[in-house]
Amino acid sequence: MDDLYRAEILEHYRHPHNFGTLEHPDVVQEGSNPLCGDRLTLMLDVDEQGVVDEVAFTGRGCAISQASASMLTDRIRGLPLAEVAKIGRQDVLDELGIEISPARLKCALLSVDTLRRALEDRVAWQAETEEEPA
Amino acid sequence: MVAYLPSDGPDPVADCDVAVPRTGSGTALEAGPDVPDAAEIARIDPLDPLVIRRDFPIFERDFGGRTVAYLDSAATSLKPRVVVDAVNDYNTRHTANVHRGIYALGEEATALYEGARERVARFIGARDRHEIVFVRNATEAINLVAATWGRRNIGAGDTIVLTELEHHSNLVPWQMLIQEKDADLEFVPIDDEGRLVQESYDALLRTHPKLVAFTHVSNGIGTINPVREMVDRAHRAGALVLVDGAQAVPHMPVSVAELDCDFYAFSGHKALGPTGSGALWARRELLEAMPPYMGGGEMIREVHLRSTTYNDVPWKFEAGTPDIAAAIGLGAAVEYLVGLGMDRVRGHERLLTAYALDALAHGVPGVTLHGPRAGDDRAGVVSFNLPGVHPHDVATLLDREAVAIRAGHHCTQPLHERLGEAATARASFGVYSTTDDIDRLVAGLRKVQALFS
């Protein structure tokens, strides 16, 4: 059982990074996974140069969805949108680095799918979008 | 004869700080002195699950050196060999469409199919096999009633009474109907232990609803509702009653005659039958007055270009070629259950439920248990939450131990809103469940807690 959830994932779950809210966010997006009741609210500040200035999320969910949101928000802070556009679903799974069963994919991908919707109008996504990753 | 597998896992109760467990209401769950331990259960249990397990091929499968601890029977039951064989037999030796062929195979298939109807009728205490409509599952049975009886009898301003316990399949069809008809829905609330508040029910009955629809047994928290009393009161108030029997028929004796309800729906696949099998029972005079559900072959008597007369019940409601194999398999399943004896099935699951509630309360520090305490009105569905661990993580980690449980809202989102949980973990039992399955669950939960601590 212990090898399934890496210590790093449990650590992100216990102490998620960027957990909270922004005062005047440029973008707010809610995401949910109706299957398991996971909810996520993502907030972003994007500066004039198109760089993700600040990012925060709130919500509740399983270790996998919380850890993936924690890791993803770490990753995009300070990143130009042109770079954010390159982040694909597979990248998120790779960063989690654990075996994700098909039933849990929605948990793992909730954060990146919410991010994609949040930036729909601003970013031409380059990596594969809604299809299931290979 | 030894009835239960010995537990070779660590004693889940030993050396653990027992936190006071909470039920949904936050009240302490009593460690009933009358909760039997595994050895006592093995002695008094009327069923011998070790013998029963030999009838279920899935227990021959190896899951990393052990059998699966299948604790998701509320979602679907495992299938005994007799059911698999009955389906195969139809597909290999008696293949033909029903009610059509003027040849031996056609007559055999029809006899098997109608024989299954007869068995199902007797199994649920129906007086007349013509009152059994074969459907795919409980969902289809309820939709059939909403779309036929409902559309004809519910009008603007009418009220339908449901409860907070309902599975989405006994909620959404009624929402669809009242939107179309401009009618109303009202809901009987539950108390903090998960029982329907009967005073509220009586108050709602005073508004003279046309229909009351509620579940016999809650698939979310295991409450067994007092169906007969609720039916009597509904009838006195002039309402018809639909009972969702999906979680009752597989687990306890059910007689629609004794319950005196008007419609009764259940799924065959939760009652050891194949997927694609299920039944709606309704009073014959209701069925006869109801318009058909789908149009097509089989449900007709005479068809002309511009008019049709309909077949007799129940065939009026079975348009098109039915799932013949599944219905025959369901017939074999109920015969198997009759062989076990439904009183014994209930006795077995009642003991297991008491054992499980006790083992969880004392073996898993801080666990929240939902639903009524063990007793006459508690079925073998045990939903719970661990502090600080999401049910999905619980289920994923238990899967590593070949312990199969359900996590989520179990198609009862309003109930979960009432419980104040987005999701719960759920263990549910069947005729083949053992105290060893429960010991493995508790041991697995201890490991999950250690990992998350």
Ligand SMILES: Cc1ncc(COP(=O)(O)O)c(C=O)c1O
């Ligand atoms: C109480 C109850 N009603 C209805 C259903 C729906 O059953 P099915 O999906 O077989 O139609 C279920 C299944 O989970 C149930 O537990």
